[in-house]
Amino acid sequence: MLESILSKYPKEQDMLIEILLDVQNQKTDQYLSEAEIEQIASYLSLPTAHVSSAVSFYTFFSTQRRGEHVIQVCKDVPCYLNDSDNLVDTIQKQLGIGMHETTEDGMFTLEPTSCLGICDGAPAMRIGEHTYTKLNKDRVTALLAEYRGKR
Amino acid sequence: MEQKLLTKHIPGMDPMNIQAYLDVEGYQSFFKAFKTQPLDIIGDIEKSKLRGRGGAAFPVHIKMMSMAKQKETTRYIICNADEGEPGNFKDRYLMENNPHQLLEGMLIAAYATRANKGYIYIRGEFDTPIKIMHEAIRQAKAHGLLGTNIQGSGFDFDLEIRSGAGSYVCGEEFALIESIEGKSGRTRVKPPFPTDVGLFGKPTLINNVETFSNLPWILAMGGEAFASIGTESSTGTKLVSVSGNVKHPGVYEVPFGVPIRDVIDTLGGGTQNAQKIGMVQLSGASGPIIPEYMLDLTIDFDRFEDFDSKTGAGAIIVMDDQKDMFNILKRISDFFEHESCGKCTPCREGNVHMSKLLNKFLQSDATEKDLMNLESLSRVMHQTSLCGLGQSAPTAVLSTLKYFRDTYFDRIEHPQEGGLA
Numbered sequence: 001m002l003e004s005i006l007s008k009y010p011k012e013q014d015m016l017i018e019i020l021l022d023v024q025n026q027k028t029d030q031y032l033s034e035a036e037i038e039q040i041a042s043y044l045s046l047p048t049a050h051v052s053s054a055v056s057f058y059t060f061f062s063t064q065r066r067g068e069h070v071i072q073v074c075k076d077v078p079c080y081l082n083d084s085d086n087l088v089d090t091i092q093k094q095l096g097i098g099m100h101e102t103t104e105d106g107m108f109t110l111e112p113t114s115c116l117g118i119c120d121g122a123p124a125m126r127i128g129e130h131t132y133t134k135l136n137k138d139r140v141t142a143l144l145a146e147y148r149g150k151r
Numbered sequence: 152m153e154q155k156l157l158t159k160h161i162p163g164m165d166p167m168n169i170q171a172y173l174d175v176e177g178y179q180s181f182f183k184a185f186k187t188q189p190l191d192i193i194g195d196i197e198k199s200k201l202r203g204r205g206g207a208a209f210p211v212h213i214k215m216m217s218m219a220k221q222k223e224t225t226r227y228i229i230c231n232a233d234e235g236e237p238g239n240f241k242d243r244y245l246m247e248n249n250p251h252q253l254l255e256g257m258l259i260a261a262y263a264t265r266a267n268k269g270y271i272y273i274r275g276e277f278d279t280p281i282k283i284m285h286e287a288i289r290q291a292k293a294h295g296l297l298g299t300n301i302q303g304s305g306f307d308f309d310l311e312i313r314s315g316a317g318s319y320v321c322g323e324e325f326a327l328i329e330s331i332e333g334k335s336g337r338t339r340v341k342p343p344f345p346t347d348v349g350l351f352g353k354p355t356l357i358n359n360v361e362t363f364s365n366l367p368w369i370l371a372m373g374g375e376a377f378a379s380i381g382t383e384s385s386t387g388t389k390l391v392s393v394s395g396n397v398k399h400p401g402v403y404e405v406p407f408g409v410p411i412r413d414v415i416d417t418l419g420g421g422t423q424n425a426q427k428i429g430m431v432q433l434s435g436a437s438g439p440i441i442p443e444y445m446l447d448l449t450i451d452f453d454r455f456e457d458f459d460s461k462t463g464a465g466a467i468i469v470m471d472d473q474k475d476m477f478n479i480l481k482r483i484s485d486f487f488e489h490e491s492c493g494k495c496t497p498c499r500e501g502n503v504h505m506s507k508l509l510n511k512f513l514q515s516d517a518t519e520k521d522l523m524n525l526e527s528l529s530r531v532m533h534q535t536s537l538c539g540l541g542q543s544a545p546t547a548v549l550s551t552l553k554y555f556r557d558t559y560f561d562r563i564e565h566p567q568e569g570g571l572a
Contacts, residue, residue, distance in 0.1 A: 014351075016333030017316050021275065050334075057335035057492075059317030060275055076237040076436065077482055078394040078468055114319055114486055115237035115436075116276050119394035119468075120401045129278045 001026065002036055006043045013044055016054060020061060025129070030066040030109070037063075059113070067102045069147055072113035073125040079115075084123035088112075090137050094144055107148065152417055154380065154406045156388050157364050161248040166283055169290040172251035178296060180370035181258045185304050192263040193219060196366070198374025200386040204465065205231055205322075205359030206434070206539070208385075208452040214356055217346040218264040221354040228261045228269035229331070229350065229357040232284075233315050233322040235274055236435035237486065238466035241390035242360035244402040246273070246280035249364070250287035254310070256363030258296070259370060261308045264356055269308065272327050274315040284312055319490035323538045324357045326492060337492045338538040361390055361465075381407030384453040391450065393419040395469040396426065405450065412446035415469055422471050429472035430555070434465060436483045437543035439550035440476075476558050477513040480547055484509050487544040498541025501532040505545065512559065515566030522559055526552055 005023055009015045019040055024032050032055055041051040055061040073079075073088050088099075091110055095103050102109040118124045121133025132143060165171040172178070184192055197212035218226060230253065234242040245253060257269055273281050288310055291297045299307045318336045320326045326336035328350050349355025365387060369377045378386045385407035391414055394400045398420030405414060411431070415421065422428060428443045441448070448454055470479065488502040508525045511517040529545035529552070536542045552559065 013333040014313075014331055017330060018314065021314060021316055044333075046333075054333070054335050057318065057337075058315075059489075061316060075482065076486055077432065077470075077479055078238050078400075080479075080482055081395045081468070081470055081474065113276070113317070114490060115235060115239075117234050117240045117243050117274065119238050119240055119392065122394060122400070126276065126278075131276075131278060 002039055006040070011044055013046060016040075016044060016046070016051065017058070019044075020051075020055065020058075024061060028068045029106070030068065030070055031062040031064055034063075065102070065106075067107050067109035069107060069127050070109045070111060071125060071127050072111050072116075074114070074116050074123065075112040076115040078119035079123040082122040086137070087123045087125065087135055087140060090140050091144070094141060108144075152409055152413055153404055154388050155404050156368050156380075157245060157249070157252065157361065157390060158402070158404045161244075164249065166248050166250050167286055169251055169287070169294055172249070173294075176371075177251055177367075178255050180367035181255050181262070181296070182302070183370055184259050184262050185302065185306070189219060189263045189265065192259065192370070195374040196263075196369055199365075199369040199377040200374075201362070201365055201369060201377070202385065202452060203358060204361035204365070204389070206236070206437075206465070211358065211362060214346055214358070215260065215264050217344070218266070218354050218356045221346070223354055224265070225351075225353045226264065226266040226268075227350045227353055227355040228257055228264070228266045229327065229355055230257055230269070230271040230363055231322060231324065231327060231357055231359045232271055232273040232277070232280065233327060234277075234360070235315075235319040235322050235490075236437060236466065237483075238392060238394050238432065238435040238468040240392045240394075241402045241465060243277055243280055244390070245360050245364055246277070247283055250283050251291065252364045252367060253284075253360055254287055254291050254296070256366035257310065258301075258308060259366045260356060260358065260363060262306055266356065267307045267309065269310045270313050270331055270350070271310065272313045272315065272321070272331060274321070275317055276315075281312060281314060288312065318492075319486075320492045320538070320540050323540060326538070327357070328355065335492070337494045338540075340537065382449075382451050385451045389450055389465065392466045393469070394466070395432075396423050396428075396471040396474075397421065397469045398423055407451050408449050410447050410449050411467060414450070414467060415446065419467070419469065422469060424471075426471035426473060428469060429474055430470045430476065430479070430551075432466075432468040432470070432479075432547065435468070436486050437539070437546055438466070440479075440547050440554070441550065442554050445554070475513075476551060476555060477509060477562065480551065481506065481509045481513050483547045484544075487540065491540060491544075495535075495537035495541060497532045498536045498538075498544065501528055501536070501541065502544055504528055505532070505548065509548075512562050515562060517559075517563055519563060522563065 041048040124133045201211045202208040321330045321336040325339040330336040345355040403418040432440045484506045491498045493499045532545045
């Protein structure tokens with residue numbers, strides 16, 4: 001699968017971030033393995049250390065297996081002012097996990113995120129590539145059930 | 152109070168259909184640019200006195216002229232759409248609702264500075280704006296507005312979108328350039344500035360979404376007419392992101408010179424549940440926190456220089472009087488600790504220690520010595536950090552030390568029972 005993703009991109013260093021995003025997004029466990037990092041580095045003729053450095057620099061990338069759906073809850077002030085702490089509490093109780101943890105069935109990983117730039121919809125969170133706003137206990141409960149139902 | 156230029160056709164215009172933009176005279180300013188000498192376009196922008204909307208408020212024509220004068224013929228235009236400053240969401244609003252206005256602005260800037268390649272760097276969290284901008288570029292190409300020999304003018308311009316991957320510092324121009332080049336987003340030492348040595352070592356003009364979106368309006372109405380909007384030092388309109396404990400959070404476009412209080416009360420609808428306002432943070436996490444009695448301050452770039460803060464007034468975060476100041480400050484400090492790129496010591500180490508000191512206040516464990524340390528640490532970070540991130544990270548602390556000093560002493564002298572978690 002990795003080879004077919006790589007073949008879409010020109011072998012230029014400035015494609016690195018786009019490639020890393022693409023590769024990680026297509027994996028159900030939402031992370032980049034050592035082998036993949038090496039293969040991407042070799043494709044772009046870059047030292048592995050260069051690619052590893054970028055992977056560790058950007059918050060989106062993970063070198064640890066994560067859930068199929070990564071939940072990112074905003075921790076910054078505009079969301080906090082609209083009760084994001086309560087949102088985190090609700091998710092943690094519903095899923096039985098803490099921050100940076102993954103549910104046993106590999107469905108969800110919970111992470112904090114810096115501002116999502118959608119403060120008029122605070123409190124906000126992102127699941128995968130979807131943003132959800134104006135969240136409260138009922139809406140979050142319904143959303144998580146919806147995601148579970150999709151499987 | 153509102154004065155709509157950039158948001159004039161929002162809502163109601165379909166962002167996914169270029170025809171909707173063409174129907175409201177979209178791209179007419181770009182066609183007008185073709186009949187004008189590039190240096191005359193920059194001259195018109197000089198007359199408009201347009202200043203960058205990304206935070207530094209730098210005069211746009213100076214950057215453009217610096218780029219136009221370069222000998223190197225390979226030049227780049229970058230739109231900074233890495234809107235990561237907490238409390239800011241106006242660039243998202245512009246991209247989601249009027250993507251072609253941004254493309255037209257970039258085309259005008261590219262034509263005036265003779266750049267043939269452009270990038271829009273959009274933060275990775277902006278899933279919807281990324282999709283909309285991709286579609287806008289596709290449609291602009293199909294209409295012969297991008298590509299080679301645009302409209303038979305002999306001018307070539309190509310545009311690509313690059314996505315961020317979760318990094319606030321990539322909104323800093325050199326960190327952004329490094330990120331597009333496929334590296335970790337760490338800033339470079341200036342000078343040289345990007346218009347001399349920028350992307351791939353070539354002259355590069357970087358402006359933010361709102362700045363580029365102003366250019367079609369300046370060409371349409373003329374620089375002098377544009378300069379008559381707003382104030383002497385800050386011309387035109389400002390898109391303000393209003394958030395926090397207000398009834399109607401959102402993006403509002405007002406002429407410069409409007410008092411902050413009016414924006415909060417009239418447009419934001421005042422506080423939720425009619426609480427009193429306790430604090431207001433301006434610009435975002437990197438901006439000053441001011442008390443209620445200062446809200447008659449007007450939205451104007453130069454008013455904010457009083458805070459020794461380079462950031463503008465693009466965001467107004469309203470906090471009611473039930474909120475604990477140290478909880479807010481600790482969150483802000485944690486944000487910068489996480490987002491520091493680690494290249495320079497004052498920012499990398501300073502933010503860690505600032506978080507520790509603020510936690511002592513939060514836990515009611517602070518002494519006067521901690522207060523002195525916090526103050527001197529803030530000054531060192533502000534004065535010695537390499538880029539805007541480290542320089543502005545202590546702004547919230549420095550402003551509260553000035554306007555809420557009693558709150559610090561109060562916490563030292565009267566510790567809260569068991570600390571405030």
